[in-house]
Amino acid sequence: MTKTQRLHEVMARIYEKKTFTVNELAEEFHVSYRTMLRYVQELSGMGVPLYAEVGKHGGYSILKSFSQNKGTGxxxxVIKPMTTVVGFEFKAPFTAVYMAKVRIPLLWEELTSRANEIINPVNTEYRIGVSxxxxxxxxxxxGIEVTTPKLLPQDMVNITLPPREYVVYNHSGETSRAEIDDTYFFLLDKLRKQGLDHxxxxxxxxxFKGNHLNELSMHIPLK
Incomplete structure (x- = not known):
C-alpha cells in the first residue's frame, strides 16, 4: 500500500469517527504513535478541518461548522457519456498541497483569458476541472468540454474520459482548493456508508457554470 492510499484510508476513518486520539488510530492501523501523528499533521496541512483538544481527555475533532455545512447535502x-476536455494542466507530487493551492487558481485565470481559443466547445458557459x-x-x-480536440492552443492539453457512472453533488459557497477537497472526502465517507464504492x-x-467559481457540481466516479 502506498503512502497516498494510507493517507486516504486514515482520512476516511477520521471523517467517520468525527473525534479521535492519535493512539486510537495508531492501534487501529497498526502503526506507531509517531507515524500516525505525522499522518494527522500532514492531513491537517492538506486542509482537513481538524481541531486539537488539549488536556487529559483531549484528542482531535472535525470542526463542527464543517459537519453542519456539509450534512444537509x-x-x-448519473451516467455521463465520453467526455473530452481541453485546458491547462498541473502535475505535482500528491503531498505538494500548497503548490496546488497556488497553481490551480492561476490555471482558471489563464483559461478565462484564453477560452476563446478553444475550438469546438460543447457549451461555452461551463468550465470543467478534471482531477x-x-x-x-x-x-x-x-478546461472546457469539446466535441473533438482540434488544433490545441499553445500550452494546452486534452484528455478524453470514457463513459461511466458518477455520483453528483452540488457544492455551493467557498470554493477554495481546501474546501473542495474537504467536500470530496466528505462525499467518499457518505458513499461508503450507503454501500457505494468510488x-x-x-x-x-x-x-462550474461560467466564470463564477463559487458553485460547482462535483462528479465522483463509481466502480
Whole structure:
C-alpha cells in the first residue's frame, strides 16, 4: 500500500469517527504513535478541518461548522457519456498541497483569458476541472468540454474520459482548493456508508457554470 492510499484510508476513518486520539488510530492501523501523528499533521496541512483538544481527555475533532455545512447535502447518480476536455494542466507530487493551492487558481485565470481559443466547445458557459490523485502524483486540468480536440492552443492539453457512472453533488459557497477537497472526502465517507464504492483510479470532475467559481457540481466516479 502506498503512502497516498494510507493517507486516504486514515482520512476516511477520521471523517467517520468525527473525534479521535492519535493512539486510537495508531492501534487501529497498526502503526506507531509517531507515524500516525505525522499522518494527522500532514492531513491537517492538506486542509482537513481538524481541531486539537488539549488536556487529559483531549484528542482531535472535525470542526463542527464543517459537519453542519456539509450534512444537509444530497447527491444523485448519473451516467455521463465520453467526455473530452481541453485546458491547462498541473502535475505535482500528491503531498505538494500548497503548490496546488497556488497553481490551480492561476490555471482558471489563464483559461478565462484564453477560452476563446478553444475550438469546438460543447457549451461555452461551463468550465470543467478534471482531477486525479493516484500513487504519488496529483493531476489537474482546468478546461472546457469539446466535441473533438482540434488544433490545441499553445500550452494546452486534452484528455478524453470514457463513459461511466458518477455520483453528483452540488457544492455551493467557498470554493477554495481546501474546501473542495474537504467536500470530496466528505462525499467518499457518505458513499461508503450507503454501500457505494468510488473508483480511485478514475478522474473526478468539478463542473462550474461560467466564470463564477463559487458553485460547482462535483462528479465522483463509481466502480
Amino acid at each position: 444530497s447527491f444523485k447518480r 486525479l490523485s493516484r500513487s504519488h502524483i496529483y493531476h489537474y486540468i482546468a 473508483d480511485p483510479t478514475a478522474y473526478t470532475l468539478e463542473v
